[in-house]
Amino acid sequence: MNGAPLLRLEGVRKSFRGVHAVTDASFAVARGSITGLIGPNGSGKSTTIDCLSGFQRPDAGRVLLDGQDITGLPAHLVARAGLRRSFQQVRLFDALSLRDNLMQAAQAADGVGWLGAVLRSPALRRAELAAAERAWLLLDQIGLTRLAESPAGALSYGQKKLAALAAALMPRPRLVVLDEPMAGVNPSRIVEVEAILRRLNAAGETFLIVEHNVDCIMRLCHEVVVFEQGRTLTSGPPAMVRDDPRVLEAYLGVPAAA
């Protein structure tokens, strides 16, 4: 968890016609960490994720992925650089089966071109075999194996969230960014999902997680970044952030008694 950060944001700013959604997002995600991003509703967390994943072009500031400047890069190139994200409003290919959703998620990363795809080259078959194996593994971990052949649109909201998580993990990205992955997930499942994330993290995966469930963030994360009104308020280990009077104020809206 040492060395240069895997992701760094420097003074990222984004407004929408006068709405200052993000005024100064500056934080880092250490390689090998689970970093949490919390803040009140409307504090600019999702917009920040859009900025760092190429879905919004920042008005100012820089985004560095593993030292490489990816500011303003289109989303598909950010993805190919090794950053995968999920969406707060869950997105899946509703008419494709759950399994095909996972297979589709891995495809741009395996380097097989159009010709190989049409001619069913040996490289394609190898890549698909590997992807199919990983899909089964992930489906097993999120407990949705029996729904593998169902259209993704038929899943419950919580199941969709889990499926989107699995899809983001499919290509073994360098960094996984999750926007409220636990929202709508059956509470009895949350601890299991935490265990999955911890296990993947132990295997070397880095996570940046926006989550409303603060308890979950405090249990899971090595580092927590707190947002308030579009800017980074503070960041640090969970225990430190929890006791920060400014955080209490941002969340409760009252100045903490000194």
Added chain:
Amino acid sequence: MLRHLPPLLALLAAALLPALGASPYVLGIGITACIFTVGAASLNLIYGYAGLLSFAHLAFWGIGGYCTALGAVSLGIGFWGGLALAGLLNAALAVLVGIPALRLNRHSFVIVTLSFSLLTALVARDWVAVTGGPLGIPGLPAPELFGLSLRSPPRFYWLALAFAALSLALLRAVTTSRIGRTLKALRQNEPLAQAQGIAPTPYKLLAFAISAALCGMAGGMQVFYMQVVDPLILDFYYFQTFLVMMIVGGAGHFWAVVIAGIVMTVLPELLRATAELRMVIYGALLLFAMVAMPGGVAGALESWRDARRRATAERPDPVTAAAS
């Protein structure tokens, strides 16, 4: 390999038609069915899979017709050279038209492709030096294979059948590959596909180019069947026919559109429908399909099957019911 069996058997049966003593009239219907089915199936790739409604296919069809004819008549590259050129030229035109057409959104795509077809019709009529103007280029020679003229109905029928078989095989290979899956994924949720590293425009352009090339070559086949190319090749009738075949069969369903292409060529002939009546029939079918079966016949069958499956799933399983 077994999944290739039914289409191969169907192809074999179709190839035996002349040997079974089919009349030139029947073979003519067969030729039209082959050519129109490729037109409908090519439209299916860009609309049924990629979700882009292209009116440019009328232009591709017409340009393919002129290009193949000019190849044989003026450029000295013969029917085959002209046909190949028609494919290449239309693929290139699709990219050129597709880039600005895809700039904005799916609606702008409709507008730009429609304008392209209207413009092409103007050029065909007014660029007299090349297209022969309203008179067109009459008296197209017979295609030849190894010095053998392919004019007689059985031979031209076999040519059209081979053309359709190869075109459909290519379309099938593309749509069943993960390119087909990606096209469907892009139509369903483009931002998600982008978040997974897919650049949308190249995929759409690829589908558009393949679709344009095949539709253009089908146009080349058509004018050599009629032995003349004139501005009537750009009549909206052709596009409407392909569109209705695709919509009624079920956009996005490969074999359904192929079958619709064949049935909807043969059926009006059985009814001895005139061209005008045929337009009325197609219009009525289109209206009926849009109201009663928005997913076409294939879509309707699918939802019926899904509903039945759900009904059986809800019934208690006799085995577990007995065991408990």
